[in-house]
Amino acid sequence: MRLLPDNEMKTLFFFFFYIFYSAIVFGQNKLPSKYKTQHVIVIVIDGPRYSETWGDESRRYIPRMVEMSKRGVVCTNFYNDGHTYTSSGHAAISSGFKQALENKKGIELPQKPSFLQYYLKKTQANASKAWIITSKEKLWILANCHDSTWKDQYTPSYSCGKADGGIGQRHDSLTFQKIMTVLKQDKPNLMLINFREPDHSGHKNDWKNYLKGIQDTDSLAWEIWKYIQKDSYYKDKTTLFVTNDHGRHLDGIKDGFVNHGDDCEGCRHINLYAFGPDFKENTIVNQRYVQVDISATIAELLGFTMPHGQGKVMESLFYE
Numbered sequence: 001m002r003l004l005p006d007n008e009m010k011t012l013f014f015f016f017f018y019i020f021y022s023a024i025v026f027g028q029n030k031l032p033s034k035y036k037t038q039h040v041i042v043i044v045i046d047g048p049r050y051s052e053t054w055g056d057e058s059r060r061y062i063p064r065m066v067e068m069s070k071r072g073v074v075c076t077n078f079y080n081d082g083h084t085y086t087s088s089g090h091a092a093i094s095s096g097f098k099q100a101l102e103n104k105k106g107i108e109l110p111q112k113p114s115f116l117q118y119y120l121k122k123t124q125a126n127a128s129k130a131w132i133i134t135s136k137e138k139l140w141i142l143a144n145c146h147d148s149t150w151k152d153q154y155t156p157s158y159s160c161g162k163a164d165g166g167i168g169q170r171h172d173s174l175t176f177q178k179i180m181t182v183l184k185q186d187k188p189n190l191m192l193i194n195f196r197e198p199d200h201s202g203h204k205n206d207w208k209n210y211l212k213g214i215q216d217t218d219s220l221a222w223e224i225w226k227y228i229q230k231d232s233y234y235k236d237k238t239t240l241f242v243t244n245d246h247g248r249h250l251d252g253i254k255d256g257f258v259n260h261g262d263d264c265e266g267c268r269h270i271n272l273y274a275f276g277p278d279f280k281e282n283t284i285v286n287q288r289y290v291q292v293d294i295s296a297t298i299a300e301l302l303g304f305t306m307p308h309g310q311g312k313v314m315e316s317l318f319y320e
Contacts, residue, residue, distance in 0.1 A: 036277035037301040038237040041191045042294065043224065044090060045217045046136070047199030047260060049248045050269040052214055061214040064222035065242070065273060070282050072240075072275030073317045077288045080246050084260050084267040086199070087138060089245030089291065094142050094192055096295035096309030106138025112308045113150040114142060115295040116190050120154040122304040128186045130156035134194035135175040137161025137168055142192065156190070157182075172197055172213075176220050180227070187233050194245075195220060202248055205258045225275065239276030239301060241294055246270065276301075279317045287316045 052061055054074060059066050065074075080089055082098035087106070092098050094114040102108040116130040123129070132142050140160040145151060159178050162170050172195045179193060197213030221242050228234040248257045250266035260267045272289065278301065292311030299306050300313045 034303070035301050036237060037239045039189045039228075039234055040239045040276075040298050040301065041193065041224065041228065041241070042093065042298075043193045043195070043221050043240070043242045044093060044245050045198075045214075045221065045242065045271075046086060046194060046196050046245055047202055047248055048214050048244060048271070049250070049257060049266050050271060051250070051266065052198075052211065053244075053271045055269070061211055062218045064218045064225075065271075068222065068225055068242075068273060068275065072273055073280050073283045073285055075272040075274070075285045075287070075289055075314070075317075077286050078243070078270055078272035079268050079288065079290050080244075080270055081268065081290045082292075084246040084262065086136065086245050087141065090139055090142055090192075090194065092291040093243065093245070093294050095145065096292045096299075096306050096311045098292060098310060101141070104138070106141050109141050109144050109146045109151070111146050113145045113147060113154075113306075114156075114192075115298045115306065116143075116156040116192065117145070117150060117154040118299065118304050118306055119190055119302060120156065122302075123189075125189065127155060127157045129188050130190040131182050131186065131188045132156055132158040132160065132192045133175060133179050133182065134158075134160040134192075135170050135172050135196035135200075136194055137170075139194050157186075157188075169196055169200070172217060172220060176223070179224065183224075183227065183231070183234075193224075202257050203259065205255075207257065210257060236277050239274070239278065239298075242271070242273040243291070243294065244270035245291075274314070274317050278319060280319055285314075285316050287314075289314050 082092045083100050085103040087101040087103045091110040095110050095112045097112040099111050137160050143155050143158040162168050195217045197217050198210045201209035201213045228238045246260050247267045247270050248260045253264050293314050296309050296311035297314045
């Protein structure tokens with residue numbers, strides 16, 4: 001048996017070392033193929049009461065959600081079991097961690113990183129592959145966190161509030177335009193969305209426009225749902241969640257639908273719709289789940305872990 005010269009042995013050694021090393025490195029960055037889901041979109045419709053959404057047997061204000069339910073899962077026992085305010089509710093969804101946050105000006109970052117940050121670290125993808133787009137300016141806080149090991153690291157792209165960078169909220173129709181532009185141009189793999197209605201009208205004690213806000217956001221969610229089924233990048237590879245950050249006081253409790261923020265059933269009981277290639281269709285799930293379970297489920301779908309997360313995977317949504 002002829003032995004190879006030393007220089008050829010070295011070349012062969014480095015060749016196999018490179019193959020081995022590449023397999024490890026690229027294997028770490030590649031998401032596992034256990035599930036069909038490659039992209040996730042979370043839509044948060046701000047502040048409707050369950051009694052005006054799925055809790056209304058007629059479902060007259062959410063006709064599009066009724067149609068969408070035939071292709072997905074509706075969880076009828078879904079709750080905000082943390083703090084029933086906008087900033088805290090959104091942070092529970094995005095970070096999987098319940099916390100009390102300043103809710104007026106958007107001056108306090110969530111304590112823990114979001115599923116978007118974990119995803120960007122896992123994949124080493126550009127920030128344009130994970131977006132936060134919200135009608136409420138204060139929700140820019142979701143793009144970062146207070147944790148010193150994560151702050152200013154792996155932060156997603158965001159567009160929150162007025163499109164010109166000014167202070168304040170923007171109309172949901174403008175937020176929708178921004179969403180569609182980003183979906184078409186950047187093709188993000190993750191997106192977290194906030195529509196300000198019907199919360200915006202509820203706080204104005206405007207019942208008529210509160211109901212209209214539910215109908216309008218129902219239609220906007222429907223348009224996004226349709227788009228991800230026809231676009232080749234998203235079709236058959238995208239999971240969509242539609243939920244709420246909080247509900248509102250029930251009639252007879254404080255000032256009723258005008259406000260929220262306590263432990264009443266109206267503030268805590270919210271809606272959850274889930275659609276995707278790994279989820280059941282035309283299914284109603286009665287098992288109790290809470291907001292922090294959303295990020296745990298996203299992490300399961302996309303193959304990363306969130307060690308600080310307080311949630312659990314919503315297993316009853318999945319095909320058996």
